[in-house]
Amino acid sequence: MRIFSGIQPTGQMHIGNYLGATRNWVNLQNEHSCLYTVVDLHALTTLQNPKELHDASFEKVVELLAIGLDTERCALFIQSHVKEHTELAWIFNTLTPVAELERMTQFKDKSKKNKKNINAGLLTYPVLMAADILLYQPDKIPVGKDQVQHLELTRMIARKFNQQFGHTFKEPEVLLIEEAAKIMSLEDPKKKMSKSDGPAAYISLFEEPEAIRKKVSRATTDTGKEIRFNPAKKPGISNLITIYSLFAEESVHDVEKKFADKGYAAFKKATAELLIEKLEPFRQKKQELFKRELYIQEILKQGAKRARSIAETTMQDVRSKIGLLLPN
Numbered sequence: 001m002r003i004f005s006g007i008q009p010t011g012q013m014h015i016g017n018y019l020g021a022t023r024n025w026v027n028l029q030n031e032h033s034c035l036y037t038v039v040d041l042h043a044l045t046t047l048q049n050p051k052e053l054h055d056a057s058f059e060k061v062v063e064l065l066a067i068g069l070d071t072e073r074c075a076l077f078i079q080s081h082v083k084e085h086t087e088l089a090w091i092f093n094t095l096t097p098v099a100e101l102e103r104m105t106q107f108k109d110k111s112k113k114n115k116k117n118i119n120a121g122l123l124t125y126p127v128l129m130a131a132d133i134l135l136y137q138p139d140k141i142p143v144g145k146d147q148v149q150h151l152e153l154t155r156m157i158a159r160k161f162n163q164q165f166g167h168t169f170k171e172p173e174v175l176l177i178e179e180a181a182k183i184m185s186l187e188d189p190k191k192k193m194s195k196s197d198g199p200a201a202y203i204s205l206f207e208e209p210e211a212i213r214k215k216v217s218r219a220t221t222d223t224g225k226e227i228r229f230n231p232a233k234k235p236g237i238s239n240l241i242t243i244y245s246l247f248a249e250e251s252v253h254d255v256e257k258k259f260a261d262k263g264y265a266a267f268k269k270a271t272a273e274l275l276i277e278k279l280e281p282f283r284q285k286k287q288e289l290f291k292r293e294l295y296i297q298e299i300l301k302q303g304a305k306r307a308r309s310i311a312e313t314t315m316q317d318v319r320s321k322i323g324l325l326l327p328n
């Protein structure tokens with residue numbers, strides 16, 4: 001199977017997008033042909049300071065390597081290094097009804113949050129995402145729940161192109177880790193964990209131990225004192241149980257049993273210590289890799305080369321199918 005996925009460079013990687021997506025990226029590379037990208041062009045849809053964007057793209061690559069991506073087994077590249085993404089996005093723009101884009105939840109949320117910067121790129125964001133994906137003819141796309149609607153649009157665009165110009169694109173499927181598809185905010189467990197809600201809402205994958213202890217102990221919990229998984233009635237504790245269960249690789253039921261006669265404080269303490277144990281190697285690896293700039297650049301060069309070789313083949317087919325006059 002061919003696997004493709006992407007992540008934005010901006011903001012720290014947190015346990016939400018790790019459990020929901022990138023942990024799965026690492027697991028998949030052992031058995032499949034995987035391509036992963038840091039989507040710097042997508043990040044431009046929200047205002048970015050150029051230096052910060054530049055540094056964040058490098059840092060995101062370092063982070064992905066620190067959590068275990070191995071470029072002997074997958075291709076890792078920066079989206080803007082492969083020009084075909086924007087070319088195919090333009091072509092897909094001409095096939096995508098504006099009304100479909102206007103009903104995207106993420107567009108509506110981001111426009112509400114950012115009233116002063118509702119740019120055209122924010123609206124066509126999912127079209128660029130469709131281009132990212134379809135260029136590589138992948139079978140499965142590992143993502144969290146918030147991206148599923150964009151994946152449906154991607155499939156719609158593939159279908160539409162195929163109907164109009166003849167079969168060209170595979171319709172890729174979403175690969176969702178059901179239990180981890182939506183890790184919630186520590187502050188407001190009714191909202192998804194997100195880097196844009198401020199540092200108390202999330203735990204970075206590279207967080208210092210003391211900060212982990214503090215954040216977990218302050219995480220919003222529910223009335224009562226039982227460690228019971230019930231997302232509707234006990235969203236705070238249920239979210240922590242999910243996090244514990246995924247990091248410990250124990251079932252939710254086993255976690256409930258283990259802490260049956262313990263209170264919230266003991267459970268939170270155990271969760272914090274578990275997170276510290278699991279995340280410490282990532283933090284150390286990140287520090288080590290940060291110093292190896294040339295090595296990282298070489299990885300990105302090789303990754304883009306591999307990606308380009310697939311993307312160019314797809315684009316040659318697309319250009320000729322839609323009737324562009326090809327250069328000699």
Ligand code: TYM
Binds near residue numbers: 129132142
């Ligand atoms: P991004 O950078 O917001 O998030 C990266 C991945 O993490 C998942 N995720 C979560 N999963 C569970 N719980 C959470 N709280 C949580 N927060 C984030 C996301 O679903 C995602 O899989 N548009 C994409 C990037 C993108 C992309 C692509 C993805 C661009 N092109 C092509 C796949 C294929 C995004 O903003 O992800």
